[in-house]
Amino acid sequence: MADHSPAEQPASTGAGPWLERRYYIDLVRPRCSPTQLMAQVQADVPHFSPGLLADFTKQAGADQYALRVGDEFSIKILGPWNGSVRVTQVGRSSFEFITLEGHPEAGRIRFEAHYLDERPDTLRFEICSRARSRDGVVAFAYDTIGGGRLMQEATWVEFCRRVAAVAGGQALADVVVETVRHTPGGATTQQRDQW
Template identity: 40%
Template sequence: MASASTDTETHQAGELLLPEDGAGPLLQRDYWAVIKGCEHPPSKLMDWVSRRFAEFAPAELCVFKRTDESKEGEPLELGDELSVKIQGAGTFGVRVIHRDEQSLTLATLPGHPEAGRITFGAYRNDLGDVIFHIRSRARSGSTFHYVGFVTAGEAMQTNTWTEFVLRAAATAGEGVVGAIHADTTELDDEPEGGDPEHGPTFVARGD
């Protein structure tokens, strides 16, 4: 798969719920697929995602809303915040901490059941196919949330983000080629060069 980016914008974050504040192992979760029949560049897909983010998440599992309703329909930018109502868990906050033409990264705010960030990105593989990719890197937000996540949250998260990938693929093309890939890796620490406050979990290149 591809990596590395166009110009990167950073943002001086306020208070975030960082992985170091959480509990349990640091988990990296990847959800991605090749988009079938995609005739749009990755940057166009990410423009749609940034403008219509809430539409890509399954409402029966979680509902996203912009905190500043006056910006509805505008692309998400650095510093913008969203509320997310998670089924059976409550309503929490996330903030955009990184944005470029091919990716968008959200970080969790205090009280969220996870401590970390998640990047949504689109890029081309070596064959020129467009890939939509979600990668989260987080710990549970607290010991309480860790226990709850082990019992029910992991399956809900997988269902949420695989559906997000599927909807993105249906928007930009004819669905996915083959299956949606879902992988979880336990990390000892943030990989070298990573920045939990300002940076993405991966860098998308190839428009």
């Protein structure tokens, strides 16, 4: 039987600037440990995503409520942005997706929970993406017009907030978004926003 899964779409196949984006929230004295929290997220990724912006549906994978390397999700994204991702890594406190052919982005996104070294009573949940736009048209819509970027940011900020609600504890601040932009010419810019 032939494998009909879409091909992986790494950042090297994309267009436009290469972006490293980090979305995180820090929680003092959470009700659960990083591994307990990540077990809940891995068991039901769609629950944490705002369905109106990015509706995750597991398309490939033996267990609906467990995350395994090779599992695939289709994502119905508001607007003309639908795509799919494949799980490439699963650990006790993290997991990672790679985008698949046809996704608006080309790259990887990692979800992780850990205690802060300087504050051992504080848990950080973070989402880190390293990606480029799939092609020049998406790069224009995402970067120049900005609609895709704002929608993506709203999706991952809400994902972090939903994870924080499950973790409990006191948030030190709202979700922080950090962006490092690497242009094809070699220039790098950084931006930090707080929702």
